[in-house]
Amino acid sequence: MREILLTGGTGLIGRELSCSLLEEEDVECLKLLVRNEQDPRLKKLLSSARDLGKRVDLVEGDLLSSNLGSGKVLEALGDIGEVYHLAADTKLSGGMTGPSSVNILGTKNLLNLAGSLGVDVFNHLSSAYACGIQDERVPETKLRIPSSFRSPYEKTKLGGEGEVYDFCEGEGIDFNVFRPSIVLFENLDQMGIEGQTIYRYLSVLQRALKEGHSSEHFRLRGDLSTELNVVFSTEVVRNIILARKQKNKGRTYNLLGIDLPLSEIVNLVESETDRQGYYLFSQDLREQDLTRAERLIYHGSEPFWNYLDPANSPIWETKNGRSIGGSKITNLRNVRRNLREFVGRNYGA
DSSP, rough: OOOOEEETTTSSSHHHHHHHHHHHHTEHHHEESSSOTTTTHHHHHHHHHHTOOOOEEEEEOOOTTTTTSHHHHHHHOOOOOEEOOOOOOOOSSSSSOTSSSIIIIHHHHHHHHHHHHSSSSSEEOGGGGGGGBBOOBOOOSSOOSSSSSHHHHHHHHHHHHHHHHHHHHTTOOOOEEEEEOOOOOTTTTTTTTGGGHHHHHHHHHHHHHHHHOSOOEEEEEETTTOEEEEHHHHHHHHHHHHHHTTTOOOOEEEEEOOOEEHHHHHHHHHHHTOOTTTTESSSSOOGGGGGGHHHHHHTGGGGGGGGGGGGGOOBBOOTTBBOTTTTTTOOHHHHHHHHHHHHHHHOOO
């Protein structure tokens, strides 16, 4: 039986997907493309594989290297039938941008490797927000280039998607594109979670409480009516596995959860920290009018500004909160519980 190659196995979603693939009866071996075989994040995965009587082979390789498809890597990979490409730079700002980014060049190099391996299907993890800012509904098909993006991250994710569509359609390789919205993680004990998605913004709000601000209010840029679509990582992985079971190919999925208002996030923080009414949001803040503490947070929250403007919020064609199989994906009660737990851990009583 042909084996599976996965990139991004040390990431938060990658670790979950790796474990779920190993639990499939027809999967005996999972090959992970890694930059460093000694990465401590791999220990738990390798242990889980042993417990299941399965095997994980680590293959060192750099997605940004032009030698990714060299004989050495090809020999180590062997007979690969499925590829799951999750490796990505997820920083909203400050990461690599343009054609040389891992989200574009790394994807292109992996596609060339997949072509050399003669894989059956290439599965690509993108983002529902790769659509950028546009007026029309976002389809579950190849996206047009929008008028603008909320962040450089989105631009590179759309570029990576384009590489997948063009290469696979040109080479006759089956593929699937999965576009989750903003991902939440049920397991908050994972390393590095505080720097991810909404948790990072919650950390910004935490800093606002610790900056020694003397006023009874703290001014921030944004609009409380903005809605952010969120989905749990477990649901993203479950839907990827479900698509595999159904042998779906040539499909694009907008994996959406629920629309979470910014007001809900802010009210939760204020309630958990007993600071009701502390945050004041406006789209018309002027830096020169802010206090020193407010200016620090003002600049620290800049990567989120375009996401906190309701005029920039996408509208997807997909029905919210439904899985590939039609069941409900995410509910507001679980989201509230998850964010409240994160706030409680990081803000204290």
